[in-house]
Amino acid sequence: MSRRRPFRHVPPAVGPPIATAALVRAGVVARAVAAVLVTTVAVLLGAAGPAAAHGADAPNGSDYRVAVTALTPARPGIDVRVVEAGARLELRNDTDRTVTVLGYSGEPYLQVRPDGVYENTRSPATYLNRTLAGETTVPAGVDPAATPSWQRVSGQPVARWHDQRALWRQAAPPPQVAAAPDREHRVRDWVVPLRDGDTAVELTGVLDWVPPPDPFLWWVAIAIGALALGALGLLPAGRRAGRRALVGLGALLAVGGAAAVAVAVGRAADTGAQGVGELLGALLTGQVWALITGLGAVAAGGWAVTRRAAADFALTLAGVCLALIVGVTNAAVLARSVPPLPWPPGMSRVVVTVVLLTGAGAALAGLFRLHAESRTVGARTAAVDPDPSDVVPPHAGPTRAAPTNAGPAGATPAGGGPVSDG
Numbered sequence: 127m128s129r130r131r132p133f134r135h136v137p138p139a140v141g142p143p144i145a146t147a148a149l150v151r152a153g154v155v156a157r158a159v160a161a162v163l164v165t166t167v168a169v170l171l172g173a174a175g176p177a178a179a180h181g182a183d184a185p186n187g188s189d190y191r192v193a194v195t196a197l198t199p200a201r202p203g204i205d206v207r208v209v210e211a212g213a214r215l216e217l218r219n220d221t222d223r224t225v226t227v228l229g230y231s232g233e234p235y236l237q238v239r240p241d242g243v244y245e246n247t248r249s250p251a252t253y254l255n256r257t258l259a260g261e262t263t264v265p266a267g268v269d270p271a272a273t274p275s276w277q278r279v280s281g282q283p284v285a286r287w288h289d290q291r292a293l294w295r296q297a298a299p300p301p302q303v304a305a306a307p308d309r310e311h312r313v314r315d316w317v318v319p320l321r322d323g324d325t326a327v328e329l330t331g332v333l334d335w336v337p338p339p340d341p342f343l344w345w346v347a348i349a350i351g352a353l354a355l356g357a358l359g360l361l362p363a364g365r366r367a368g369r370r371a372l373v374g375l376g377a378l379l380a381v382g383g384a385a386a387v388a389v390a391v392g393r394a395a396d397t398g399a400q401g402v403g404e405l406l407g408a409l410l411t412g413q414v415w416a417l418i419t420g421l422g423a424v425a426a427g428g429w430a431v432t433r434r435a436a437a438d439f440a441l442t443l444a445g446v447c448l449a450l451i452v453g454v455t456n457a458a459v460l461a462r463s464v465p466p467l468p469w470p471p472g473m474s475r476v477v478v479t480v481v482l483l484t485g486a487g488a489a490l491a492g493l494f495r496l497h498a499e500s501r502t503v504g505a506r507t508a509a510v511d512p513d514p515s516d517v518v519p520p521h522a523g524p525t526r527a528a529p530t531n532a533g534p535a536g537a538t539p540a541g542g543g544p545v546s547d548g
Contacts, residue, residue, distance in 0.1 A: 187462025233270035336463035355487025359494030376430025382484025383423025390416035442492030449485030
């Protein structure tokens with residue numbers, strides 16, 4: 127008598143690998159998004175230190191407006207302007223003469239010659255003007271009355287320097303500003319003495335206090351806009367509305383990326399860079415991360431518009447980087463009256479708002495779409511790979527007890543006959 131072999135459920139060969147791959151992909155996406163956040167913060171912290179260490183201390187905005195009013199007497203071929211939101215003065219010498227900038231004790235401080243810029247290492251201004259705060263220690267032995275010792279610092283006839291005569295360096299505001307901070311005030315008229323060859327020249331200007339704007343409405347607009355864009359990520363991705371939402375989000379992300387590129391170019395131009403060569407140099411040395419982020423957001427937006435693979439991840443990654451690297455870095459523009467951009471203050475705030483709004487909105491929508499995808503993958507996994515304990519074997523009948531050779535009275539013996547009493 128043959129015994130029936132016990133039934134053993136064998137799951138379909140295709141189900142588990144597909145489900146496992148889907149779960150692995152969802153896990154990778156979740157870990158990647160978390161890595162994006164951590165990496166972006168690390169990039170911001172890492173990029174901030176070297177910039178300050180190398181003296182690139184251009185402010186993100188100011189409430190003090192510095193302006194050049196005149197060069198007396200007028201000197202054709204010599205141009206002076208304010209750069210970096212008023213943090214530096216720039217003098218460009220297009221003549222064949224030497225222009226000398228005098229320091230705080232009347233000593234020769236800078237010379238802008240036809241072959242470049244030279245600084246006097248025996249002038250205290252050489253050290254005091256190296257940073258915006260002017261906290262550099264003047265080395266022992268530096269004497270403004272000593273014979274100048276010139277050191278070449280640039281091969282171009284353009285000098286840019288911090289000048290304490292044109293700045294407000296105290297932590298407390300001027301008395302008139304403290305009394306009425308909501309009004310515009312003239313803080314001082316300033317003068318920087320120059321020499322054009324042997325001719326004495328005065329560079330004159332003004333320093334004004336301009337009341338800062340209220341950033342509250344700008345942040346409200348950013349929050350509402352970002353939430354509205356993020357809500358598009360709640361639309362079902364597999365339906366027509368969800369596909370159209372992805373295209374719209376990609377287009378808006380590309381707009382935000384273009385705005386970020388404009389911010390990078392604008393800040394490079396505000397440092398005084400002129401011409402394609404100088405502008406590219408300023409971009410690659412001071413605004414490289416903003417430039418790369420903006421171009422990456424444009425590329426990710428185009429990727430999402432074409433609805434290619436991993437578009438949701440590209441949307442999230444580019445949105446996070448755009449909001450943090452470009453938006454947060456330049457958010458001070460929303461609360462400062464003098465932005466470090468060569469546009470009117472209102473336009474500068476609009477551009478930064480677009481960057482923050484589209485970046486945060488795209489990141490939020492991408493996270494919603496990734497979360498919905500992970501839930502869909504989980505549901506498919508449950509359908510493809512059911513619980514083995516719930517499987518009922520086919521053609522299963524009632525359970526039969528196995529026969530034994532010995533048993534109680536009345537049981538059938540191994541020989542097959544009934545047991546008699548004798």
